[in-house]
Amino acid sequence: MQDNSVFMPATRTAGLQRLRNFQSNMGLAYAKRRNQDRGPGNHSAVSQLSPYIRRRLVTETEVIAAALAAHGPENAEKFVQEVLWRGYFKGWLERRPQVWANYVTGLNRDLDTLKSDAALQSKIIAAEAGETGIDCFDAWAKELTSTGYLHNHARMWFASIWIFTLGLPWRLGSDFFFRHLLDGDPASNTCSWRWVAGLHTRGKPYEARAWNISRFTGGRFSPREEEFASDIIGLMDEEPEGLPEVQPLRSVIAPQPNVPTAVILTEEDCSITTSDLALLDTRAVARLHASHLRSPRAVYAGVIDFETEALADTAARAGLETETLTAIEPINLANWAEAAGARQIAMPYVPVGPLADWMAQAQPILEERGITVTEWRRDWDALIWPHATAGFFKVKKQMPEILSAAGLT
Numbered sequence: 001m002q003d004n005s006v007f008m009p010a011t012r013t014a015g016l017q018r019l020r021n022f023q024s025n026m027g028l029a030y031a032k033r034r035n036q037d038r039g040p041g042n043h044s045a046v047s048q049l050s051p052y053i054r055r056r057l058v059t060e061t062e063v064i065a066a067a068l069a070a071h072g073p074e075n076a077e078k079f080v081q082e083v084l085w086r087g088y089f090k091g092w093l094e095r096r097p098q099v100w101a102n103y104v105t106g107l108n109r110d111l112d113t114l115k116s117d118a119a120l121q122s123k124i125i126a127a128e129a130g131e132t133g134i135d136c137f138d139a140w141a142k143e144l145t146s147t148g149y150l151h152n153h154a155r156m157w158f159a160s161i162w163i164f165t166l167g168l169p170w171r172l173g174s175d176f177f178f179r180h181l182l183d184g185d186p187a188s189n190t191c192s193w194r195w196v197a198g199l200h201t202r203g204k205p206y207e208a209r210a211w212n213i214s215r216f217t218g219g220r221f222s223p224r225e226e227e228f229a230s231d232i233i234g235l236m237d238e239e240p241e242g243l244p245e246v247q248p249l250r251s252v253i254a255p256q257p258n259v260p261t262a263v264i265l266t267e268e269d270c271s272i273t274t275s276d277l278a279l280l281d282t283r284a285v286a287r288l289h290a291s292h293l294r295s296p297r298a299v300y301a302g303v304i305d306f307e308t309e310a311l312a313d314t315a316a317r318a319g320l321e322t323e324t325l326t327a328i329e330p331i332n333l334a335n336w337a338e339a340a341g342a343r344q345i346a347m348p349y350v351p352v353g354p355l356a357d358w359m360a361q362a363q364p365i366l367e368e369r370g371i372t373v374t375e376w377r378r379d380w381d382a383l384i385w386p387h388a389t390a391g392f393f394k395v396k397k398q399m400p401e402i403l404s405a406a407g408l409t
Contacts, residue, residue, distance in 0.1 A: 091388025186353030198234015
Protein backbone atom coordinates (compact mmCIF):
# COMPACT_ATOMS: atom_id res chain seq x y z
CA MET A 1 0.00 0.00 0.00
CA GLN A 2 1.41 3.36 -1.03
CA ASP A 3 1.49 6.01 1.68
CA ASN A 4 3.42 9.16 0.82
CA SER A 5 0.94 11.38 2.69
CA VAL A 6 3.68 12.51 5.09
CA PHE A 7 5.07 14.61 2.22
CA MET A 8 1.80 15.88 0.82
CA PRO A 9 0.76 18.34 -0.27
CA ALA A 10 3.70 18.99 -2.59
CA THR A 11 3.42 22.75 -2.26
CA ARG A 12 5.62 25.60 -1.19
CA THR A 13 3.25 26.33 1.68
CA ALA A 14 3.64 22.79 3.01
CA GLY A 15 7.41 22.95 2.60
CA LEU A 16 7.66 26.24 4.49
CA GLN A 17 5.52 24.83 7.29
CA ARG A 18 7.83 21.82 7.56
CA LEU A 19 10.76 24.25 7.66
CA ARG A 20 9.22 26.23 10.51
CA ASN A 21 8.38 23.07 12.42
CA PHE A 22 11.98 21.84 12.29
CA GLN A 23 13.80 25.17 12.68
CA SER A 24 14.35 24.76 16.42
CA ASN A 25 16.11 21.42 15.75
CA MET A 26 18.61 22.68 13.16
CA GLY A 27 21.40 23.33 15.66
CA LEU A 28 23.22 21.08 18.11
CA ALA A 29 20.25 18.72 18.35
CA TYR A 30 20.59 17.99 14.65
CA ALA A 31 24.35 17.47 14.89
CA LYS A 32 23.85 15.01 17.74
CA ARG A 33 20.83 13.08 16.48
CA ARG A 34 20.91 13.28 12.67
CA ASN A 35 22.31 9.75 12.19
CA GLN A 36 19.48 8.11 14.13
CA ASP A 37 17.02 6.13 12.02
CA ARG A 38 13.94 5.52 14.15
CA GLY A 39 11.81 4.08 11.34
CA PRO A 40 8.73 5.11 9.37
CA GLY A 41 6.82 7.96 10.95
CA ASN A 42 9.58 8.60 13.50
CA HIS A 43 12.23 10.51 11.55
CA SER A 44 12.10 13.48 13.90
CA ALA A 45 15.90 13.83 14.07
CA VAL A 46 16.04 15.05 10.45
CA SER A 47 14.03 17.71 8.66
CA GLN A 48 12.62 15.56 5.81
CA LEU A 49 12.71 18.73 3.74
CA SER A 50 14.59 17.00 0.94
CA PRO A 51 11.60 16.38 -1.40
CA TYR A 52 10.84 20.12 -1.24
CA ILE A 53 14.44 21.30 -1.55
CA ARG A 54 15.07 18.91 -4.45
CA ARG A 55 12.40 20.80 -6.44
CA ARG A 56 13.14 24.17 -4.89
CA LEU A 57 9.66 24.52 -3.54
CA VAL A 58 11.79 25.66 -0.63
CA THR A 59 15.24 26.92 -1.59
CA GLU A 60 18.60 26.10 -0.10
CA THR A 61 19.15 29.71 0.92
CA GLU A 62 15.83 29.83 2.76
CA VAL A 63 16.65 26.69 4.71
CA ILE A 64 20.16 27.86 5.61
CA ALA A 65 18.90 31.32 6.57
CA ALA A 66 16.41 29.70 8.96
CA ALA A 67 19.13 27.57 10.57
CA LEU A 68 21.52 30.49 11.00
CA ALA A 69 18.80 32.77 12.37
CA ALA A 70 17.81 30.23 15.02
CA HIS A 71 21.21 28.82 15.98
CA GLY A 72 24.05 30.93 14.60
CA PRO A 73 26.85 29.73 12.31
CA GLU A 74 28.69 27.60 14.85
CA ASN A 75 25.77 25.56 16.18
CA ALA A 76 24.11 25.29 12.76
CA GLU A 77 27.32 24.26 10.98
CA LYS A 78 26.47 20.57 10.55
CA PHE A 79 22.99 21.29 9.23
CA VAL A 80 24.33 23.87 6.77
CA GLN A 81 26.98 21.43 5.58
CA GLU A 82 24.33 18.83 4.81
CA VAL A 83 22.46 21.36 2.66
CA LEU A 84 25.71 22.14 0.85
CA TRP A 85 26.23 18.43 0.07
CA ARG A 86 23.29 18.51 -2.36
CA GLY A 87 24.79 21.46 -4.22
CA TYR A 88 28.21 19.81 -4.19
CA PHE A 89 26.92 16.60 -5.76
CA LYS A 90 25.03 18.56 -8.43
CA GLY A 91 28.12 20.58 -9.24
CA TRP A 92 30.34 17.48 -9.23
CA LEU A 93 28.16 15.80 -11.85
CA GLU A 94 27.94 19.01 -13.89
CA ARG A 95 31.73 19.03 -14.00
CA ARG A 96 31.90 15.35 -14.97
CA PRO A 97 28.84 14.72 -17.19
CA GLN A 98 30.50 11.63 -18.64
CA VAL A 99 29.96 9.90 -15.30
CA TRP A 100 26.20 10.23 -15.81
CA ALA A 101 26.47 9.08 -19.43
CA ASN A 102 28.43 6.02 -18.30
CA TYR A 103 25.85 5.32 -15.61
CA VAL A 104 23.03 5.35 -18.19
CA THR A 105 24.97 3.07 -20.54
CA GLY A 106 25.86 0.72 -17.69
CA LEU A 107 22.30 0.63 -16.37
CA ASN A 108 20.93 -0.29 -19.79
CA ARG A 109 23.51 -3.06 -19.98
CA ASP A 110 22.54 -4.30 -16.50
CA LEU A 111 18.86 -4.24 -17.43
CA ASP A 112 19.59 -6.29 -20.55
CA THR A 113 21.43 -8.82 -18.40
CA LEU A 114 18.51 -8.85 -15.96
CA LYS A 115 16.13 -9.91 -18.73
CA SER A 116 18.16 -13.01 -19.57
CA ASP A 117 19.60 -14.00 -16.18
CA ALA A 118 16.94 -15.85 -14.19
CA ALA A 119 19.12 -16.11 -11.08
CA LEU A 120 19.76 -12.37 -11.05
CA GLN A 121 16.05 -11.71 -11.62
CA SER A 122 15.20 -13.79 -8.57
CA LYS A 123 17.72 -11.95 -6.41
CA ILE A 124 16.57 -8.50 -7.56
CA ILE A 125 12.91 -9.35 -7.01
CA ALA A 126 13.67 -10.54 -3.48
CA ALA A 127 15.79 -7.48 -2.67
CA GLU A 128 13.24 -4.98 -3.98
CA ALA A 129 10.37 -6.77 -2.22
CA GLY A 130 12.25 -6.92 1.08
CA GLU A 131 12.44 -10.70 1.11
CA THR A 132 16.17 -11.39 1.53
CA GLY A 133 16.02 -12.60 5.13
CA ILE A 134 18.16 -9.68 6.33
CA ASP A 135 15.68 -7.97 8.65
CA CYS A 136 16.98 -4.43 8.49
CA PHE A 137 17.49 -4.47 4.73
CA ASP A 138 14.03 -5.93 4.14
CA ALA A 139 12.41 -3.29 6.37
CA TRP A 140 14.16 -0.48 4.50
CA ALA A 141 13.11 -1.89 1.12
CA LYS A 142 9.49 -1.95 2.26
CA GLU A 143 9.69 1.54 3.76
CA LEU A 144 11.12 2.91 0.53
CA THR A 145 8.53 1.33 -1.75
CA SER A 146 5.60 2.31 0.48
CA THR A 147 6.61 5.86 1.44
CA GLY A 148 9.16 7.09 -1.10
CA TYR A 149 11.60 7.96 1.67
CA LEU A 150 14.51 6.52 3.63
CA HIS A 151 16.69 8.09 6.30
CA ASN A 152 20.10 8.96 4.81
CA HIS A 153 21.96 6.59 7.14
CA ALA A 154 19.65 3.77 6.10
CA ARG A 155 20.35 4.60 2.46
CA MET A 156 24.07 4.05 3.02
CA TRP A 157 23.57 0.79 4.92
CA PHE A 158 21.11 -0.45 2.31
CA ALA A 159 23.42 0.36 -0.61
CA SER A 160 26.38 -1.31 1.07
CA ILE A 161 24.41 -4.49 1.76
CA TRP A 162 23.00 -4.47 -1.80
CA ILE A 163 26.47 -4.19 -3.36
CA PHE A 164 28.78 -6.14 -1.08
CA THR A 165 26.64 -8.63 0.85
CA LEU A 166 24.04 -9.48 -1.78
CA GLY A 167 26.51 -8.98 -4.64
CA LEU A 168 23.99 -7.12 -6.82
CA PRO A 169 24.89 -4.61 -9.56
CA TRP A 170 25.16 -1.17 -7.99
CA ARG A 171 23.43 0.56 -10.89
CA LEU A 172 20.31 -1.57 -10.41
CA GLY A 173 20.30 -0.49 -6.77
CA SER A 174 20.75 3.15 -7.73
CA ASP A 175 17.89 2.76 -10.19
CA PHE A 176 15.71 1.18 -7.48
CA PHE A 177 16.27 4.24 -5.30
CA PHE A 178 15.82 6.73 -8.13
CA ARG A 179 12.50 5.17 -9.14
CA HIS A 180 11.11 5.40 -5.60
CA LEU A 181 12.65 8.33 -3.75
CA LEU A 182 10.48 11.42 -3.60
CA ASP A 183 13.68 13.43 -3.23
CA GLY A 184 15.42 11.41 -5.95
CA ASP A 185 18.01 13.58 -7.65
CA PRO A 186 20.27 12.35 -10.48
CA ALA A 187 23.40 13.79 -8.88
CA SER A 188 22.81 13.00 -5.20
CA ASN A 189 21.51 9.52 -5.91
CA THR A 190 24.15 8.49 -8.43
CA CYS A 191 27.07 10.01 -6.53
CA SER A 192 25.91 8.50 -3.23
CA TRP A 193 25.75 5.00 -4.69
CA ARG A 194 29.13 5.55 -6.30
CA TRP A 195 30.49 6.72 -2.96
CA VAL A 196 29.26 3.58 -1.16
CA ALA A 197 30.74 1.45 -3.96
CA GLY A 198 34.17 3.08 -3.59
CA LEU A 199 33.99 4.78 -6.99
CA HIS A 200 33.39 8.39 -5.96
CA THR A 201 36.14 8.48 -3.34
CA ARG A 202 38.08 5.81 -5.13
CA GLY A 203 39.00 2.73 -3.15
CA LYS A 204 37.13 3.83 -0.03
CA PRO A 205 33.77 2.00 -0.01
CA TYR A 206 31.23 2.33 2.79
CA GLU A 207 30.94 -0.78 4.93
CA ALA A 208 27.66 -1.66 6.69
CA ARG A 209 28.44 -2.90 10.19
CA ALA A 210 26.05 -4.66 12.56
CA TRP A 211 27.06 -2.63 15.62
CA ASN A 212 26.52 0.63 13.72
CA ILE A 213 23.08 -0.41 12.55
CA SER A 214 22.05 -1.56 16.02
CA ARG A 215 23.29 1.64 17.65
CA PHE A 216 21.77 4.14 15.25
CA THR A 217 18.44 2.38 14.89
CA GLY A 218 18.03 2.41 18.67
CA GLY A 219 18.09 -1.37 18.77
CA ARG A 220 15.19 -1.74 16.32
CA PHE A 221 17.49 -4.12 14.49
CA SER A 222 20.13 -6.36 16.01
CA PRO A 223 21.92 -7.94 13.06
CA ARG A 224 24.88 -10.26 13.43
CA GLU A 225 28.23 -9.23 11.97
CA GLU A 226 28.42 -12.46 9.99
CA GLU A 227 25.30 -11.45 8.07
CA PHE A 228 27.32 -8.83 6.19
CA ALA A 229 30.32 -8.97 3.91
CA SER A 230 33.57 -8.01 5.60
CA ASP A 231 36.92 -6.72 4.36
CA ILE A 232 35.19 -5.24 1.34
CA ILE A 233 37.02 -3.48 -1.44
CA GLY A 234 35.70 -0.88 -3.85
CA LEU A 235 34.51 -1.62 -7.37
CA MET A 236 37.39 0.20 -9.04
CA ASP A 237 37.72 -2.53 -11.65
CA GLU A 238 34.50 -1.14 -13.16
CA GLU A 239 36.36 2.09 -13.91
CA PRO A 240 39.99 1.01 -14.30
CA GLU A 241 41.01 4.29 -15.88
CA GLY A 242 39.58 6.36 -13.04
CA LEU A 243 37.39 9.42 -13.21
CA PRO A 244 37.15 11.53 -16.37
CA GLU A 245 38.72 14.97 -16.31
CA VAL A 246 36.81 17.90 -14.86
CA GLN A 247 34.92 19.80 -17.56
CA PRO A 248 34.01 23.50 -17.71
CA LEU A 249 30.47 24.26 -16.65
CA ARG A 250 27.98 24.20 -19.49
CA SER A 251 27.38 27.66 -20.94
CA VAL A 252 23.92 29.13 -20.53
CA ILE A 253 21.94 31.53 -22.68
CA ALA A 254 19.77 33.73 -20.47
CA PRO A 255 16.18 34.48 -21.55
CA GLN A 256 16.03 37.60 -23.70
CA PRO A 257 13.37 40.31 -23.20
CA ASN A 258 10.91 41.22 -25.93
CA VAL A 259 11.37 37.92 -27.76
CA PRO A 260 8.27 35.74 -28.29
CA THR A 261 8.70 33.16 -25.56
CA ALA A 262 7.37 29.76 -24.56
CA VAL A 263 7.97 29.14 -20.84
CA ILE A 264 8.57 25.63 -19.55
CA LEU A 265 8.09 24.68 -15.89
CA THR A 266 9.88 21.56 -14.66
CA GLU A 267 10.39 19.97 -11.27
CA GLU A 268 14.08 20.89 -11.46
CA ASP A 269 13.26 24.36 -10.12
CA CYS A 270 9.86 25.28 -8.71
CA SER A 271 11.07 28.63 -7.36
CA ILE A 272 10.20 30.46 -10.57
CA THR A 273 8.34 33.69 -9.81
CA THR A 274 6.64 36.54 -11.62
CA SER A 275 9.90 38.50 -11.44
CA ASP A 276 11.58 35.88 -13.64
CA LEU A 277 8.87 36.37 -16.23
CA ALA A 278 8.34 40.12 -15.99
CA LEU A 279 10.32 41.19 -19.07
CA LEU A 280 9.41 38.25 -21.28
CA ASP A 281 6.99 38.32 -24.18
CA THR A 282 5.28 35.16 -23.01
CA ARG A 283 3.10 33.44 -25.61
CA ALA A 284 2.57 30.08 -23.90
CA VAL A 285 3.43 28.27 -20.67
CA ALA A 286 3.57 24.52 -20.10
CA ARG A 287 4.22 22.20 -17.21
CA LEU A 288 6.64 19.58 -18.52
CA HIS A 289 6.15 16.25 -16.75
CA ALA A 290 9.28 14.13 -16.77
CA SER A 291 9.32 11.82 -13.73
CA HIS A 292 8.95 8.79 -15.99
CA LEU A 293 12.38 9.59 -17.49
CA ARG A 294 14.04 8.50 -14.25
CA SER A 295 14.22 4.92 -15.41
CA PRO A 296 13.26 2.47 -18.16
CA ARG A 297 11.44 0.63 -15.36
CA ALA A 298 8.22 1.79 -13.70
CA VAL A 299 8.55 4.85 -11.47
CA TYR A 300 6.76 4.91 -8.11
CA ALA A 301 3.37 6.60 -8.41
CA GLY A 302 4.12 8.79 -5.39
CA VAL A 303 7.04 10.39 -7.27
CA ILE A 304 4.81 11.20 -10.22
CA ASP A 305 2.06 12.55 -7.97
CA PHE A 306 4.54 14.76 -6.11
CA GLU A 307 5.91 16.20 -9.35
CA THR A 308 2.40 16.83 -10.69
CA GLU A 309 1.30 18.75 -7.61
CA ALA A 310 4.58 20.66 -7.33
CA LEU A 311 4.27 21.92 -10.92
CA ALA A 312 0.62 22.88 -10.41
CA ASP A 313 1.59 24.80 -7.27
CA THR A 314 4.41 26.58 -9.12
CA ALA A 315 2.08 27.70 -11.88
CA ALA A 316 -0.56 28.88 -9.40
CA ARG A 317 1.93 30.91 -7.33
CA ALA A 318 3.26 32.61 -10.46
CA GLY A 319 -0.27 33.31 -11.69
CA LEU A 320 0.26 31.33 -14.88
CA GLU A 321 -2.29 29.64 -17.10
CA THR A 322 -0.53 26.51 -18.29
CA GLU A 323 -0.80 23.63 -20.67
CA THR A 324 0.50 20.14 -19.89
CA LEU A 325 3.30 18.51 -21.82
CA THR A 326 4.90 15.13 -21.19
CA ALA A 327 8.53 14.47 -22.07
CA ILE A 328 7.97 11.65 -24.54
CA GLU A 329 8.74 12.66 -28.13
CA PRO A 330 11.07 15.70 -28.27
CA ILE A 331 9.45 16.85 -31.50
CA ASN A 332 6.25 17.52 -29.55
CA LEU A 333 8.05 20.24 -27.61
CA ALA A 334 9.16 21.90 -30.83
CA ASN A 335 5.66 21.65 -32.32
CA TRP A 336 4.12 23.24 -29.22
CA ALA A 337 6.60 26.13 -29.09
CA GLU A 338 6.33 26.76 -32.83
CA ALA A 339 2.53 26.75 -32.71
CA ALA A 340 2.71 29.43 -30.01
CA GLY A 341 4.86 31.62 -32.27
CA ALA A 342 7.81 31.39 -29.86
CA ARG A 343 11.37 32.17 -30.88
CA GLN A 344 12.82 31.12 -27.55
CA ILE A 345 12.03 28.64 -24.80
CA ALA A 346 12.70 29.96 -21.29
CA MET A 347 13.10 27.47 -18.46
CA PRO A 348 14.97 27.01 -15.20
CA TYR A 349 18.38 25.41 -15.66
CA VAL A 350 18.21 21.67 -16.19
CA PRO A 351 21.21 19.95 -14.55
CA VAL A 352 22.81 16.75 -15.76
CA GLY A 353 20.29 13.92 -15.63
CA PRO A 354 17.44 12.34 -17.59
CA LEU A 355 15.62 15.57 -18.40
CA ALA A 356 18.85 17.15 -19.66
CA ASP A 357 19.34 14.09 -21.87
CA TRP A 358 15.83 14.53 -23.25
CA MET A 359 16.37 18.24 -23.85
CA ALA A 360 19.59 17.40 -25.71
CA GLN A 361 17.50 15.30 -28.09
CA ALA A 362 15.08 18.20 -28.56
CA GLN A 363 17.82 20.78 -29.13
CA PRO A 364 18.56 20.12 -32.84
CA ILE A 365 14.86 19.98 -33.67
CA LEU A 366 14.30 23.33 -31.96
CA GLU A 367 17.30 24.84 -33.72
CA GLU A 368 15.92 23.76 -37.08
CA ARG A 369 12.72 25.66 -36.22
CA GLY A 370 14.68 28.77 -35.21
CA ILE A 371 13.85 28.37 -31.51
CA THR A 372 16.56 28.99 -28.89
CA VAL A 373 16.60 27.25 -25.50
CA THR A 374 17.35 29.77 -22.73
CA GLU A 375 17.71 29.07 -19.02
CA TRP A 376 17.80 30.70 -15.62
CA ARG A 377 20.74 29.39 -13.60
CA ARG A 378 20.37 30.28 -9.93
CA ASP A 379 23.03 32.26 -8.07
CA TRP A 380 23.29 29.53 -5.42
CA ASP A 381 24.48 27.02 -8.01
CA ALA A 382 26.92 29.50 -9.49
CA LEU A 383 28.50 29.93 -6.04
CA ILE A 384 29.00 26.22 -5.34
CA TRP A 385 29.57 24.46 -8.63
CA PRO A 386 32.95 26.03 -9.48
CA HIS A 387 34.36 24.40 -6.30
CA ALA A 388 32.81 20.95 -6.89
CA THR A 389 35.79 19.49 -8.73
CA ALA A 390 37.06 16.91 -6.23
CA GLY A 391 35.93 15.89 -2.75
CA PHE A 392 33.46 17.77 -0.56
CA PHE A 393 36.28 19.28 1.49
CA LYS A 394 36.92 21.90 -1.18
CA VAL A 395 33.33 23.13 -0.94
CA LYS A 396 33.35 22.87 2.86
CA LYS A 397 36.51 25.01 2.98
CA GLN A 398 34.74 27.68 0.92
CA MET A 399 31.59 27.61 3.07
CA PRO A 400 32.15 30.99 4.77
CA GLU A 401 32.74 32.69 1.43
CA ILE A 402 29.76 30.95 -0.19
CA LEU A 403 27.42 31.97 2.64
CA SER A 404 28.72 35.53 2.59
CA ALA A 405 28.32 35.86 -1.18
CA ALA A 406 24.78 34.50 -0.89
CA GLY A 407 23.97 37.21 1.65
CA LEU A 408 23.46 34.70 4.45
CA THR A 409 26.13 36.00 6.84
